Amino acid sequence: METLNYLLDGFGVALAPHNLMFALLGAFLGTLIGALPGLGPANGVAILIPLAFTLGLRPETALIMLTAVYAGAMYGGRISSILLNIPGDEPAMMTCLDGYPMAQKGKAAEALAISAVASFMGSLIATIGLILLAPLLARFALTFGAAEYFALFVLAFATLGGITGKNPVKTIMAAAIGLMIATVGIDNTGVQRYTFGVLELYEGVDFIITIVGLFAISELLFFIEARAGGGKSEIVINKLKLSWKEIVAILPTSFRGGVLGFIAGVLPGAGASLGSFISYTLEKKVLGRKGYFGEGDPRGVAAPEAGNNGASSGALVPMLTLGVPGSGTTAVLLALLISLNITPGPLMFTQNADIVWGVIAALLIGNFLLLLLNIPLVGIFVKLLSVPPMYLLPIVTMVAFVGIYSISNSAFDLYFMVAFGVGGYFLRKLEIPLVPIILGLLLGPEMEKNLRHALDIADGDWTVLWNSGLAIGLWSVAILGLILPYLVGPMLRRRMKAGTETRD
Amino acid sequence: MTMKTPIKLLAALTLTLSGSMAMAFEPSGKVECLAPADPGGGWDFTCRSVGKVLEELDLVPRSVQTINMAGAGGGVAYAHTVSKRAGDEQLLVAASTATTTRLAQGQFQGMDADMVNWIGALGADYGIIAVSKDSEYQDLPALMDALKEDPRAVKFAGGSAKGGWDHLKVLIAAQDAGIENLPRIPYLSYNNGGEAMTQVVGGHVDAFTGDITEAQGFMESGDLRVLAVLSEERLPGEFSDIPTAKEQGIDAVGPNWRGFYMPADISDDAKQYWVDAMDTIYESEEWKQVMKQNGLMPFHMSAGEFESFVKQQIDDIESLSRDIGLIQ
Numbered sequence: 001m002e003t004l005n006y007l008l009d010g011f012g013v014a015l016a017p018h019n020l021m022f023a024l025l026g027a028f029l030g031t032l033i034g035a036l037p038g039l040g041p042a043n044g045v046a047i048l049i050p051l052a053f054t055l056g057l058r059p060e061t062a063l064i065m066l067t068a069v070y071a072g073a074m075y076g077g078r079i080s081s082i083l084l085n086i087p088g089d090e091p092a093m094m095t096c097l098d099g100y101p102m103a104q105k106g107k108a109a110e111a112l113a114i115s116a117v118a119s120f121m122g123s124l125i126a127t128i129g130l131i132l133l134a135p136l137l138a139r140f141a142l143t144f145g146a147a148e149y150f151a152l153f154v155l156a157f158a159t160l161g162g163i164t165g166k167n168p169v170k171t172i173m174a175a176a177i178g179l180m181i182a183t184v185g186i187d188n189t190g191v192q193r194y195t196f197g198v199l200e201l202y203e204g205v206d207f208i209i210t211i212v213g214l215f216a217i218s219e220l221l222f223f224i225e226a227r228a229g230g231g232k233s234e235i236v237i238n239k240l241k242l243s244w245k246e247i248v249a250i251l252p253t254s255f256r257g258g259v260l261g262f263i264a265g266v267l268p269g270a271g272a273s274l275g276s277f278i279s280y281t282l283e284k285k286v287l288g289r290k291g292y293f294g295e296g297d298p299r300g301v302a303a304p305e306a307g308n309n310g311a312s313s314g315a316l317v318p319m320l321t322l323g324v325p326g327s328g329t330t331a332v333l334l335a336l337l338i339s340l341n342i343t344p345g346p347l348m349f350t351q352n353a354d355i356v357w358g359v360i361a362a363l364l365i366g367n368f369l370l371l372l373l374n375i376p377l378v379g380i381f382v383k384l385l386s387v388p389p390m391y392l393l394p395i396v397t398m399v400a401f402v403g404i405y406s407i408s409n410s411a412f413d414l415y416f417m418v419a420f421g422v423g424g425y426f427l428r429k430l431e432i433p434l435v436p437i438i439l440g441l442l443l444g445p446e447m448e449k450n451l452r453h454a455l456d457i458a459d460g461d462w463t464v465l466w467n468s469g470l471a472i473g474l475w476s477v478a479i480l481g482l483i484l485p486y487l488v489g490p491m492l493r494r495r496m497k498a499g500t501e502t503r504d
Numbered sequence: 505m506t507m508k509t510p511i512k513l514l515a516a517l518t519l520t521l522s523g524s525m526a527m528a529f530e531p532s533g534k535v536e537c538l539a540p541a542d543p544g545g546g547w548d549f550t551c552r553s554v555g556k557v558l559e560e561l562d563l564v565p566r567s568v569q570t571i572n573m574a575g576a577g578g579g580v581a582y583a584h585t586v587s588k589r590a591g592d593e594q595l596l597v598a599a600s601t602a603t604t605t606r607l608a609q610g611q612f613q614g615m616d617a618d619m620v621n622w623i624g625a626l627g628a629d630y631g632i633i634a635v636s637k638d639s640e641y642q643d644l645p646a647l648m649d650a651l652k653e654d655p656r657a658v659k660f661a662g663g664s665a666k667g668g669w670d671h672l673k674v675l676i677a678a679q680d681a682g683i684e685n686l687p688r689i690p691y692l693s694y695n696n697g698g699e700a701m702t703q704v705v706g707g708h709v710d711a712f713t714g715d716i717t718e719a720q721g722f723m724e725s726g727d728l729r730v731l732a733v734l735s736e737e738r739l740p741g742e743f744s745d746i747p748t749a750k751e752q753g754i755d756a757v758g759p760n761w762r763g764f765y766m767p768a769d770i771s772d773d774a775k776q777y778w779v780d781a782m783d784t785i786y787e788s789e790e791w792k793q794v795m796k797q798n799g800l801m802p803f804h805m806s807a808g809e810f811e812s813f814v815k816q817q818i819d820d821i822e823s824l825s826r827d828i829g830l831i832q
Contacts (some may be wrong), residue, residue, distance in 0.1 A: 144706070341542065347698045
């Protein structure tokens with residue numbers, strides 16, 4: 001009952017006209033970012049964080065806008081999957097399998113509409129899951145002491161492979177880079193590390209500056225390298241002919257996809273790609289011969305879309321309750337929370353109740369907005385796909401610089417951002433994933449602090465680290481998370497690849 | 505009423521003098537308030553709320569613009585004020601006990617308290633020592649006795665860094681209670697008071713040290729038992745049942761004041777103007793409202809009194825930090 005009251009208050013926040021407006025703006029920009037091939041949700045949110053600072057938004061408004069961007073990017077990813085057979089982001093890969101064949105059969109509009117409905121269902125189910133699960137988990141978080149938190153952070157690092165794991169060595173390198181950056185500043189005991197007497201470095205490297213540099217600025221450099229040329233030739237889609245019956249036909253699929261996606265999202269490290277993959281594979285198993293998967297089955301479009309949207313809301317659960325992100329994008333959102341002086345965890349659900357529940361309510365409302373944007377107005381996004389980047393680039397650059405400068409009015413931050421941008425560009429050229437860097441940077445200091453605290457409390461006795469049932473449980477999951485990707489990962493990837501090839 | 509004539513005379517004299525030589529200071533154009541942290545924190549709040557009251561009382565011609573300059577726990581803003589803003593008569597910088605703590609411990613390299621003008625303080629948040637509702641300790645002396653027996657018997661959690669204000673409050677109380685070997689008392693530093701309190705309420709750490717406004721939520725829910733507030737007298741209103749450390753026989757006072765400093769080399773007129781403005785704000789209904797809404801407690805000083813208070817506090821913290829080996 002308490003939850004319901006909080007949620008109603010949350011609707012009060014989310015329905016305030018300016019919040020609603022920014023939710024709509026976020027949903028629109030998010031869908032656009034999702035639709036542009038190569039720009040994933042993590043990059044999208046990173047690029048738009050400076051916009052929140054540029055506009056000087058209040059914390060709840062900034063968060064509402066950026067969660068709408070996040071949800072929007074998950075919707076948008078399918079557009080280019082279906083029309084161009086290029087996934088807009090990684091989780092939308094599975095949508096290509098049946099989406100593109102549908103488009104080739106002249107049913108692009110139907111594929112887009114069905115996937116929008118499925119996305120809506122997936123997201124709706126997962127948001128309800130979030131509402132039910134988050135307060136429970138937040139209360140449970142009180143049982144987490146320093147040792148348990150340390151084990152949880154180890155778990156988060158152990159499952160890194162699951163997030164980005166093509167090349168484990170590069171993933172580990174990236175995480176190490178993040179941890180190295182995290183050591184800069186005055187440490188817990190007042191000792192200076194790598195500050196070189198520069199006052200600006202005393203508090204360490206700002207997460208937001210690193211994220212905007214690594215993701216947004218490097219993205220700009222990539223665009224410039226691609227010669228910022230013209231856009232793609234305009235795509236024409238057919239007129240929508242979708243009956244109520246066809247929508248009803250995909251509802252069970254969407255429901256299953258949403259639930260599975262949510263579970264995949266809640267588990268740290270699994271994330272949206274796994275959500276969409278599991279949903280698609282399960283659907284294929286459940287329907288068996290009754291379907292014609294890979295040849296343009298609408299359910300083959302619905303399952304992965306419900307899955308990845310479900311996972312995206314699910315990933316918010318560990319981020320909001322424990323402060324441990326379940327995916328790359330939630331890591332970026334976590335950095336935003338921290339820079340707004342909001343500490344995730346059990347206290348946030350009472351102390352910042354208006355913000356948390358406002359954001360959750362906004363997620364529900366945003367979903368309806370997105371459905372609206374993505375069925376009747378999908379034509380706009382299709383047109384925008386062909387806007388040449390030379391118009392987009394200067395805007396993004398300007399917003400990034402103004403936004404970062406407005407955080408602390410220091411030119412130092414701008415130099416840092418550009419330096420991280422150039423660094424990010426080279427790392428991406430070397431195919432070193434960026435998300436582990438962010439996770440290392442965000443989680444490293446917390447992990448170190450909790451290790452210190454655990455040992456302090458136990459007067460230096462190391463066994464405290466596995467002294468409770470909860471800690472042992474977390475360690476076991478961490479070990480599983482470390483080993484499983486090596487056993488299951490190659491198999492999954494082989495299957496994914498096989499799936500993509502058989503279709504061609 | 506015989507006093508009145510000479511004052512009037514003096515006032516008239518000053519007026520003619522200043523009229524003929526230089527105009528008495530009055531701010532013109534933009535007034536800036538520098539908050540040495542990101543938006544959302546205490547210093548940011550100080551700037552924004554005082555700025556608003558300054559506008560409402562017509563003490564500034566237009567608006568007060570809050571500028572956030574985070575870094576080095578206020579060190580970046582301090583360095584900026586010292587090196588780039590000397591003589592700027594329209595710049596206020598938010599400060600608190602965190603500023604004096606860092607100055608005392610030499611964390612603003614090469615800078616000291618004499619390099620700026622201390623204008624005034626407009627309120628304070630008082631320190632508390634609290635335990636979870638299931639704790640065996642019922643009052644502060646009981647907790648201190650346990651520490652006397654074994655300095656590692658009680659572990660403290662707080663929101664500031666090691667050697668920061670939350671840590672020092674414990675040491676100030678422990679020192680007065682006659683505990684030796686202060687450096688042995690375990691202090692665990694968290695990102696903020698909320699996180700530290702969660703650990704205490706969850707039963708993972710023994711005691712919480714922080715400010716009273718931070719603890720309000722858990723106090724109301726009954727999860728946290730406040731053993732003592734570190735103020736001279738009991739606090740007003742809802743906090744009046746919390747005993748002070750003093751009445752329990754431990755003479756420890758820990759106000760976390762909120763106030764302002766200004767750059768060096770400003771004219772006496774300008775300094776006087778802002779000192780008077782601080783007094784006017786503190787007396788105003790508008791400010792009383794702000795204090796009430798945000799749990800700020802009575803604490804006011806300005807000009808010379810404030811300056812000597814700041815220097816005294818820095819000396820105290822310095823010698824305490826030296827005693828416990830935080831600085832050499």
